[in-house]
Amino acid sequence: MSHKSREIPTRRQHLFAVAMRFRRRFSLTFALALILSLVLISRPPPRRIQLGEPQVVETTKPQVCVHTLLENEVDEWKIQRSLQLTREMGAATIVQFFPWAYFEPNPGQFNWEQTDLIVRHARNQGLRIIARLGLVPQWARPDGQTTLNHLPEAAFDDFAIAAARLAEQYADSIQHFIVWNEPNLSFEWGYRPVDPAAYVRLLRATYQSIKSANPQATVLAGALAPTNERRGSAAGLSDLEYLRDMYRFGASAYFDALAVHSYGLVYPPESEPAPHQLNFRRLELLRQIMIENDDEHKAVYVTETGWNDHPRWSYAVRPSRRLAYTVRAFEYAEANWPWLNQLCIWALRYPAATLSYPDNFTLISPEFELKPIYFAIQNYARDWDESATRWLPPPQAN
Amino acid sequence: MAAATTGKLMKPARLLIASVCLCGLAALLAVLASRVEPPPDKRAAFPRGEIAVGVDASFPPFAVDDGQSLTGLDIELAKAIAERIDLPLRFINISYYGLYDALISGEADLLISALRIDPSRMDDLRYTRHYFDNGLLVVSSVDAPKLNAESLAGHRVAFEIGSQAETELRKLEAESFELKLERFPYELPRYALDALRLGIADAAVVDATTLRSYQREYPSWRIERFHLTHDYFAIALSSSRRDAWRLVDDALATLIASGQLATIIDNWILSESALGSLL
Numbered sequence: 163m164s165h166k167s168r169e170i171p172t173r174r175q176h177l178f179a180v181a182m183r184f185r186r187r188f189s190l191t192f193a194l195a196l197i198l199s200l201v202l203i204s205r206p207p208p209r210r211i212q213l214g215e216p217q218v219v220e221t222t223k224p225q226v227c228v229h230t231l232l233e234n235e236v237d238e239w240k241i242q243r244s245l246q247l248t249r250e251m252g253a254a255t256i257v258q259f260f261p262w263a264y265f266e267p268n269p270g271q272f273n274w275e276q277t278d279l280i281v282r283h284a285r286n287q288g289l290r291i292i293a294r295l296g297l298v299p300q301w302a303r304p305d306g307q308t309t310l311n312h313l314p315e316a317a318f319d320d321f322a323i324a325a326a327r328l329a330e331q332y333a334d335s336i337q338h339f340i341v342w343n344e345p346n347l348s349f350e351w352g353y354r355p356v357d358p359a360a361y362v363r364l365l366r367a368t369y370q371s372i373k374s375a376n377p378q379a380t381v382l383a384g385a386l387a388p389t390n391e392r393r394g395s396a397a398g399l400s401d402l403e404y405l406r407d408m409y410r411f412g413a414s415a416y417f418d419a420l421a422v423h424s425y426g427l428v429y430p431p432e433s434e435p436a437p438h439q440l441n442f443r444r445l446e447l448l449r450q451i452m453i454e455n456d457d458e459h460k461a462v463y464v465t466e467t468g469w470n471d472h473p474r475w476s477y478a479v480r481p482s483r484r485l486a487y488t489v490r491a492f493e494y495a496e497a498n499w500p501w502l503n504q505l506c507i508w509a510l511r512y513p514a515a516t517l518s519y520p521d522n523f524t525l526i527s528p529e530f531e532l533k534p535i536y537f538a539i540q541n542y543a544r545d546w547d548e549s550a551t552r553w554l555p556p557p558q559a560n
Numbered sequence: 561m562a563a564a565t566t567g568k569l570m571k572p573a574r575l576l577i578a579s580v581c582l583c584g585l586a587a588l589l590a591v592l593a594s595r596v597e598p599p600p601d602k603r604a605a606f607p608r609g610e611i612a613v614g615v616d617a618s619f620p621p622f623a624v625d626d627g628q629s630l631t632g633l634d635i636e637l638a639k640a641i642a643e644r645i646d647l648p649l650r651f652i653n654i655s656y657y658g659l660y661d662a663l664i665s666g667e668a669d670l671l672i673s674a675l676r677i678d679p680s681r682m683d684d685l686r687y688t689r690h691y692f693d694n695g696l697l698v699v700s701s702v703d704a705p706k707l708n709a710e711s712l713a714g715h716r717v718a719f720e721i722g723s724q725a726e727t728e729l730r731k732l733e734a735e736s737f738e739l740k741l742e743r744f745p746y747e748l749p750r751y752a753l754d755a756l757r758l759g760i761a762d763a764a765v766v767d768a769t770t771l772r773s774y775q776r777e778y779p780s781w782r783i784e785r786f787h788l789t790h791d792y793f794a795i796a797l798s799s800s801r802r803d804a805w806r807l808v809d810d811a812l813a814t815l816i817a818s819g820q821l822a823t824i825i826d827n828w829i830l831s832e833s834a835l836g837s838l839l
Contacts, residue, residue: 471722474619474656481722482747517678518657531731534722553721553745557754 211238218288221252222545226492227292227506228525229257229466232280233264235513242283243530244511249287251525251536252543256289257340257465257506261297263310266324269301274331281335292338292465292504294385295325295368298352312352313342318364322371330375338380340421340465341368344387346404348397356399358407362416365408369416383408383417385465386448388425388440402437402447409455419503420457422448423466427477431491442467442491449501461503467491468507472519485538485551492542507539599810600803602645606669610648613638614668616656621773621828622674622793625653633828634672637691640820641672641795644811660685663798670808671796686799688809690792691821693832696725697771699756700763702782707763709788713739718752718761721745725752725765728788750774757781767791772830 228248232241248256258280266272284291297310302317313321325339344350345361369381386401393399399407401422426433426442435443445462452458470477471484479487488507495502511526521527525536538551603609615634617625623632630651642649652668659675662668664684674694677687700707707715709732719725726745733739744761746752749770755761757778765788766774775781795812797805815821822831 474616476618480748481720481724481726485722515680517676517680531727534726534730537730538722551721553747554751554755556746556748556751557758557760559758 211242213282213286216286216288217246217249219249219252219254221254221543223252223492223496223543224254225495225502225505226251226253226539226543227255227257227465227504228253229506229509231259231509231512233259233261233276238279238283240513240530241279244526245283245287245289247526247530247532247536248289248510251540253507253539254288254290255292255504255506256284256510257292257294258284259294259296259343260328261310262295262302262321262324263297263299265328267299269320272327272331277328277332281332285335290338291332291336292340292382292463292506293328293332293336294340294343294465295321295328296343309352311350312354313364315360315363318367321364322367325368326371326375329372329379333376337376337378338382338463339368339372340382340385341365341417343385344423345384346389346391346399346401347387348395350387351398355396356404358399358404359411362408362411362413365413366416380418381416382419382421382463382465383413385421385423387423388444390438390440400437401444402451405448405451409451409457414455414457417460419461419463420448420452421463421465423508424464425467425477425508426469426487426491428479430483431487431494442487442494446499449499458501460501462499462501463504463506464495464502465504465506466508467505468509468523470519470522472522475519475522478519478522481534482553485535488535489538489542489551492539600806602647602807605801605803605807606645606647608669610650611638611642611645612650612652612667612669613642614652614654614659614662614671615673616659617651617653619656619674621769633692633824634674636824636827637815637821638672640815640824641808641811644814645807660796663796666798669797669801669804674793675796677792677794681796682799684799685796686802686805687794687796688805688812689816690794691812691816692768692793692825693787693790694768694793695790696728696765696767696788697785698763698765698788699753699771699783699785701756701759702784704762704784706784708786710736710739712741712763714742715762716742716744716760718744718746718755718764720749720752720766721747723749724789725749725767729765756783769829772825775830 228251230244230248232244235241260277265274265277281291298313298317302320303312304314329336329339341364342361346356348354348356351357365383372379372381384405386404387398388401389398390400391398393403422445424442424445425440427440429441431442433441433443435441435446437447445464449462452460469479469484469487471481472478492505495505507525509524511524512521512528515521515528524533525539526532541547541551615623615630615638617623617630617632621632622634623630630653635651638649638651652662654662656673659671659673660681663671677690698707698709698712712732717729719729729741733741744752744755746755749766752761752764752766753771753774756764771785795808797808825831
């Protein structure tokens with residue numbers, strides 16, 4: 163066993179050793195700091211959103227409205243940009259979906275985060291909100307294979323209470339509420355046979371609940387889908403039949419205005435209405451049913467309308483027709499329907515492209531590219547140049 | 561002197577290193593070559609012993625059902641691919657919105673239906689190389705000075721109102737303050753081409769299918785054109801059908817290389833090469 167004698171370091175050696183240790187540590191710290199800096203630099207900083215000065219919508223056509231789809235929008239700046247563009251287009255009102263499943267994910271536990279964002283920015287842009295209610299949270303649905311549109315009768319009161327909480331929470335910002343969406347379609351009724359009597363019970367509970375929270379609120383019934391489905395069909399029931407049933411089951415006492423979806427499909431907006439014809443003026447038939455039931459004093463809100471210009475959808479029209487029909491629809495409504503409160507275009511923008519025909523209903527692409535239809539509506543709403551919807555006659559050889 | 565000596569000494573060493581590298585590269589290539597997969601077995605790739613092609617036969621000139629049979633560019637392309645693979649072909653005519661479901665459920669082996677490459681579907685699907693580009697083209701007369709996106713300023717540009725062509729032109733104007741166009745909006749894209757042909761406009765912006773179809777009507781009309789956008793059509797297969805994809809993509813590559821695809825396109829619209837010969 164050998165022993166190596168331990169030498170006492172000189173002061174110089176000691177200082178050198180300390181310096182080396184410091185250098186090693188410093189190098190390590192420096193390297194870590196460098197890596198951290200690079201990581202931070204490579205990540206885009208979160209975009210700061212400022213509300214800015216409160217805005218006012220400049221429009222000459224207060225009935226121009228658009229359906230926004232901001233409930234699934236993650237980035238706040240996109241919510242703000244969407245609503246800015248809505249205001250700049252000259253639409254003073256938006257229809258916005260507030261899914262019950264989002265704002266009451268657990269019984270009695272409310273989460274207003276997304277709703278706050280949307281309401282704050284809409285108010286800042288000077289926009290009026292029509293809140294569309296629907297989408298059932300897991301806890302309110304029966305176990306098993308039920309869709310988010312399946313609202314069991316046992317949960318009607320829960321839905322009504324949630325609607326009242328929303329009305330109360332935003333009493334200074336939201337005055338209009340649509341109870342459910344397209345209840346005359348089986349798909350929208352949780353893939354069950356449609357049930358106008360049950361819908362009227364839901365309407366009654368929700369109407370009373372909202373009114374108790376905000377007596378000034380306007381409750382809209384229906385948002386009926388245009389369809390010719392016959393009684394007993396698995397897909398749904400004609401909107402005309404459904405509305406008659408609603409009155410038969412006493413709906414009149416439980417809504418202030420009727421919400422209707424009125425798509426033009428391949429027909430011009432002036433096309434005559436008929437019971438088996440799905441076109442823009444179909445709502446005149448619904449209006450007639452309201453009159454027959456002494457509800458002519460109530461307004462109608464078209465909460466979805468528009469034409470589609472997808473090249474491969476059988477219910478689409480050419481882009482030129484989409485432009486012209488949309489503006490003519492606004493003009494027709496303005497001239498002929500004094501009972502119409504709002505005409506809301508479906509839809510402003512989708513958060514992501516569907517890469518299918520629904521994309522051709524929008525006014526703005528997911529990347530915020532403004533489509534010609536946006537400018538056409540803007541020109542109409544703000545009473546600007548009309549040339550955006552005018553085309554030249556077919557060229558002729560001299 | 562020392563440097564020169566070193567240089568002389570280094571030369572054989574460099575040669576040696578280069579030889580070793582080349583040998584290594586050759587060995588690597590040999591290994592890679594030995595690993596190249598053999599062509600897939602067509603019976604295993606298409607176990608039904610046929611190729612079931614999903615198509616939406618309501619989109620002329622790509623596929624149309626005339627009541628008796630299916631015709632169109634996509635139909636001819638499907639036949640040519642089946643011939644290359646040497647398997648019988650069966651068409652499944654379904655609506656556009658059922659196409660992808662038919663593929664995912666396995667009812668169809670592949671889709672040939674003027675389908676745009678959809679990046680969001682790449683988890684489930686695999687596309688072949690593209691067989692058609694339906695992007696927007698800026699078309700001008702061959703007798704006029706050649707135009708590009710920048711030199712459009714001040715020119716009379718014809719387009720279909722409300723279309724993607726108008727959107728792209730608005731974008732061009734927004735991107736450059738100096739680019740102001742004299743707009744000639746028409747109800748239909750073919751009117752935009754009429755305006756150009758008749759000298760009413762200096763340029764027209766239309767999609768490739770419209771231009772090529774129009775050129776068939778006016779084969780002596782000579783034009784210049786450049787792509788403003790691209791919009792590729794490809795064949796879609798399930799991502800789990802790798803061997804089938806290889807066979808179809810190889811067949812398509814052969815059709816492109818042999819000129820057969822161009823001939824098929826010429827039969828229905830007008831191929832890029834045929835269009836080029838008119839310039």
